Amino acid sequence: MRLRIELFVEDMDVSIGFYRDLLGFQVERRDEGYASLRQGQVVLGLGPVAKLPEQAEGQGFTRQRLSGDKGAGVEIVLELDDLDTLQTFYERCQHQATISEPLKLRHWGLHDFRLTDPDGYYLRLTHGNAAGQSW
Template identity: 75%
Template sequence: MELFVDDVDVSVDFYCDVLGFEVDRRAEDYVSLRRGQVVLGLGPVAKLPEQAEGRGFTRQRLTGGKGAGVEIVLEVDGLDELRALYERCQQRAAISEEWGLRPWGLHDFRLADPDGYYLRITHSDSAAQGR
């Protein structure tokens, strides 16, 4: 998955310092981050064309809410890791929806990244212990 962001350095700081990603590789206008099996690309909105024909990404298209209508779900390995990440996020980010047990049997919480991409942090069903 690749997210187009306003400031790549701010986003790298958020994903690394808050969510525990690590820089996998970095180029002048692109950063690849990794956390376990999740790979996330970050590219600057500024590299996109101002406007274009068709449905591709453009700067004009991203002037509205980035990721509107999309929830990015990140799974961690278990409740202990989820709880630790939640506590870390409480100190460093604005939580949109507090930790809770959902009707589908998993715990999660939600927050937005610096560009407004909406993230749900949860644990895998195979690690659903202590429900």
């Protein structure tokens, strides 16, 4: 099993720039209605909110549904290999992104920081787990 997360965004160019230029993702595919980006084993799909239907029956994504807080209830956790890399990302993000919580050692043994992307999606960057293993 693998994971690819897809986010619906207001401005494809701004979001691609954020993930590519700030977080180091590589654009693997891009067309008018979709972009696929990769950083290591993380695959991120971006699609424009404007291509969604205004309203629909059922629980699918619509422009109306995403008009509120897009990322409510979701934390996207990106694990980096080591603390030095995390520190480098933090220094870069301080000047180019909205930091929600600064880099610090958490009581569970991990260093991390939290930020939001241009659409308000909540990201946590960390360096693995306290034992040095991936979760």
